[in-house]
Amino acid sequence: MLLRHIRYFLAVAEHRNFTRAAEALHVSQPTLSQQIRQLEDTLRVQLLDRSGRTIQLTDAGAAYVQYARRALQDLEAGTRAIHDVQELSRGSLRLAMTPTFTAYLIGPLLEKFNRRYPNITLKILEMPQDRMETLLNEDALDVGIAFDDTSSPDIETQTLFVETLAVVVGKSHPHAKKRAALTLREFEGEALVLLNEEFATRHYIDRYCRQHGVAPRIAMEVNSINAVIELVRRSTLATLLPAAIAREHSELRLVDLVPALPQRSAALLLRKGAYRSAATRAFIELAIEETAVERSGRREKPASRKRRTVAIEAGRERVVRPSTEKS
Numbered sequence: 054m055l056l057r058h059i060r061y062f063l064a065v066a067e068h069r070n071f072t073r074a075a076e077a078l079h080v081s082q083p084t085l086s087q088q089i090r091q092l093e094d095t096l097r098v099q100l101l102d103r104s105g106r107t108i109q110l111t112d113a114g115a116a117y118v119q120y121a122r123r124a125l126q127d128l129e130a131g132t133r134a135i136h137d138v139q140e141l142s143r144g145s146l147r148l149a150m151t152p153t154f155t156a157y158l159i160g161p162l163l164e165k166f167n168r169r170y171p172n173i174t175l176k177i178l179e180m181p182q183d184r185m186e187t188l189l190n191e192d193a194l195d196v197g198i199a200f201d202d203t204s205s206p207d208i209e210t211q212t213l214f215v216e217t218l219a220v221v222v223g224k225s226h227p228h229a230k231k232r233a234a235l236t237l238r239e240f241e242g243e244a245l246v247l248l249n250e251e252f253a254t255r256h257y258i259d260r261y262c263r264q265h266g267v268a269p270r271i272a273m274e275v276n277s278i279n280a281v282i283e284l285v286r287r288s289t290l291a292t293l294l295p296a297a298i299a300r301e302h303s304e305l306r307l308v309d310l311v312p313a314l315p316q317r318s319a320a321l322l323l324r325k326g327a328y329r330s331a332a333t334r335a336f337i338e339l340a341i342e343e344t345a346v347e348r349s350g351r352r353e354k355p356a357s358r359k360r361r362t363v364a365i366e367a368g369r370e371r372v373v374r375p376s377t378e379k380s
Contacts, residue, residue: 056128061089063121102114141331143172145175151179151199154319156295157298163177178194182203186205197322210322212320213340216319217314218261220292220293222285223290245271247269251276
């Protein structure tokens, strides 16, 4: 049995079609079929049911695929370990974060990481947390930044700081200079622009409103944090966002609300027992170091930042159920 036999089998198991699997592997279909037959002959068992319109795993195939996938992950981790340079003179880091952190945390964090380790290639994805956990478990990511309420038992978290939601308005809003906290009755009278239900943030907001019997006056719903910021900045609409986002924008103001809005713990997400490269360990250390200000309850004014080139991979995803929320 060769490593390519495992790769080929996993590709067919994923695509359930020899033609698509062959295209993904960049081999001919006859070659792929021959390799799968060799694997079945070696194991002395049929792994695939080829009788229908789509390929199905046999009971033996369904049992074997779990071990094959795990073995391939371990072998690939071993390859990375061999080539891992401890002094961080080269290497890569596969990072994912939910959209909330793209808006305020990830920029300064990656700028500092790139300045410290300029030869490390960063591959960055933005995605919902459940997708992030799936990719961590598949060893397709090294680390994620999301929240500590994970759904997978194979994911471990390391808390970075507690994120607080707040009422946010533009500097021309009537409440921009308000020192007293908004009451729920006053809040109900505000025209709001909110993130839509693709975002976990919206579910926190909706839960708060239900708990306190509030019927929010929603004027607009959008699927972009930047769009929310622009609309609030240019109008008298209010919104609810993490307070840290508002502090990053000089034209936005925070307004207290009583009862206080919910908090949630931002965290690093990692697969339990996964190999951690030197780049991963360095990023974890830096993330903890840089978020110490947030943990202490203070937020320093961001320093001027130089533009740096970072490899970005498009990875925005939409959701179809609450567990696939953005944040």
